[in-house]
Amino acid sequence: MTQTTHAWGHGLATSDARGNVLDVWFRTPKLGPAPVTDELWVVPRELDALVGEDKRRLVNTHVVRTESDLTQPVSSVEDAYLRLHLLSHLLVTPNSINLEGLIGQLPIVAFSSIGSISLEDLDQLRPQLIKAGVVIHAVDKFPRMLDYVTPAKVRIADASRVRLGAHLSPGTTVMHEGFVNFNAGTLGASMVEGRISQGVVVGDGADIGGGASIMGTLSGGGKEKITIGKRALLGANSGVGITIGDDTVVEAGLYVTAGTKLTLITQEGEKPLKAVELSGVPNLLFRRNSLTGRVEALSRTGAGVILNKDLHP
């Protein structure tokens, strides 16, 4: 599968006066091995206009040719940015490529309305930046996705809430209270009003309610990445530390972690469980009984519930 183990692209790299690469923009990243002849490495014309010295930021911008082996750890800033672009261009899905070393390779920079600026220069530049009306968005390792990629058929109500590396499928809406980290996102049309942590993917038709929290990995120390099933609903201000199955609902305001002791209620009666045993089970309703205060899981269909075999002791 050479096609999906490698990727390449021409990027517009920004370097500070000390030669450190601050960020790289890949306009049209591609899967597959890089072309072997120089002819196919032709620099896109639209990047040319952006190449050169930018005295406002004390940086130089230049075109780089980057190729990544997606099965290997991230080896440079250019490599890191290329992989983030692959995710946001929907060329790869979250958790499908090697991101080891990514955070270590990314420098902390000031992301501004005129591009990246080294933190070593920011204070010196501040007076002229103020005069020029430059907006500083963040001092961070990850920029805002919308400053690098335009996702198709996606709404993002506040550009500050979606990081480069987010994977937003057509039909997705990220509202003001939504948030999507890198290597995380949606696999279909979803309404996102809560926070999708690194590594989390959300199925088609799911609804992440306002202020809902999704832990990145199984709470309690697991390495298993959490997913949210198709047509699942996380109520407003709810949260989960387990995988949520298709058509499963978590009541507004309830936080279910892996260790939550709950009562499974089916036609056959009640059964005490830990929530992790219901990780990934479809068609459930998680709620806190408002008369007794106990957390319960109910079958929404009336059918029996099959526990998670991997996790059920």
Added chain:
Amino acid sequence: MTQTTHAWGHGLATSDARGNVLDVWFRTPKLGPAPVTDELWVVPRELDALVGEDKRRLVNTHVVRTESDLTQPVSSVEDAYLRLHLLSHLLVTPNSINLEGLIGQLPIVAFSSIGSISLEDLDQLRPQLIKAGVVIHAVDKFPRMLDYVTPAKVRIADASRVRLGAHLSPGTTVMHEGFVNFNAGTLGASMVEGRISQGVVVGDGADIGGGASIMGTLSGGGKEKITIGKRALLGANSGVGITIGDDTVVEAGLYVTAGTKLTLITQEGEKPLKAVELSGVPNLLFRRNSLTGRVEALSRTGAGVILNKDLHP
């Protein structure tokens, strides 16, 4: 009541190269029928300076004269924007005019620091936008209110959190974690640190705590719009799916939906109820008993509690 069934204004409309209207700014929208003679249709001079081609965005801006019959469904982009302006200029209150068709009429565009940009052009324009330092705020149907309207005696700590069409009365403060949707807002001086959904209005002196969630309509499928009473308090991280009466308090961290089974505690004893039966009832305290876990409603005055007649079965 001709005065309140019609509205009109001169708007600055932005159209893309294909002739699609992207957004319209009405500086001084007016209630009442539009003037019948041409003289009164004089284009405001301050709009003139903004008319013309804008190559940075591949758009044309031109002045439109729009009149809306507020009793009829929304019929165009211009009409949609005029109605949103009426709300944010406090000329009409939320839920008082016909907004049928509004969302369908509004195009999804990129809202930027130099105005609206067609999504069809955004990728092509990106290199020059980067160079010019243009900030993309959102890719959405609704822009930020502060980019169109300056509300009087109102504080907005983060402009990204208030949509055009929000109705913010003098004395209101919207903090960083606050959010106000279109056709929603405050009727008096309120502290807003939580999320006011579409259709929700908040009474004078109410306090919406940090991260508090207000469902747009009665949870459980109702069409009744939710309101928050005068001097009501929603605690931090709380949430409601019912209408909250005057002087009623919801404890921090508690989510009360219409179907929440709770115990009403009065001098006469305890009574089991669904929360919807207390929809709109004043002077209550909603809390979850931290010893038993059950949800309770208590009279804050010691006086008897009269249930919601419309909703009490």
Added chain:
Amino acid sequence: MTQTTHAWGHGLATSDARGNVLDVWFRTPKLGPAPVTDELWVVPRELDALVGEDKRRLVNTHVVRTESDLTQPVSSVEDAYLRLHLLSHLLVTPNSINLEGLIGQLPIVAFSSIGSISLEDLDQLRPQLIKAGVVIHAVDKFPRMLDYVTPAKVRIADASRVRLGAHLSPGTTVMHEGFVNFNAGTLGASMVEGRISQGVVVGDGADIGGGASIMGTLSGGGKEKITIGKRALLGANSGVGITIGDDTVVEAGLYVTAGTKLTLITQEGEKPLKAVELSGVPNLLFRRNSLTGRVEALSRTGAGVILNKDLHP
């Protein structure tokens, strides 16, 4: 201790056409008494370039020399801004200087990408601001910290979420859902994904989970400022209205206020308490028992728990 009771600096002040000071930027505020000779009052050259009339905003910018007696109430806009800068430059810690009168002295202005603008002028200027691509960040009393100060070794994922006057120590990360008010912040390296209210300080190594809420003062009317201990963990969507001791954990989704009646569980058995009696106690786990709904506090070390002497009746 003259050194810490006074502070001074050259500031770049912005005044509107009516002579009202809108904001002041102190590039290098200093602790201690101001120099007595004129020579040491030399205006920094880098401020010179910013001095003059700015017709875009209808303001004048000029250099001021401000000295503050930090033991006295805030006496002017310049004084207010100097004290906010002292906090964000880490020259003073939260709650260590007199901030009486601060809010009253600060004017409400529009903070934009080209600086502060009077609200009286904003509507008139709007057409030309649109054309110039000016971004309005807020209409508020407090600007964004990153527009005035570059903190060392700190990450801020969304500049809109940290107010000038925040105190962020090296190693701190403020994620997108984090928020830090003025006179509040971190004393060491902390992960901030929740909201740090005015007056709250967070200890080294603490983790404030996504959407977590920290009340500013002891809930229930107290004036005692809340602190979060070293290595403490507030789970996602949790909240506290008491001081949290070192190494203490609050479970995700649980809100603990001063008045929360809970059960302390130790080797010696169970003991009913109000949460305020555990204010500041280290090594606890606060949780809501998911079988009984009651709120519990457990010793994380197995050792006995010593109640807060000041608060335990």
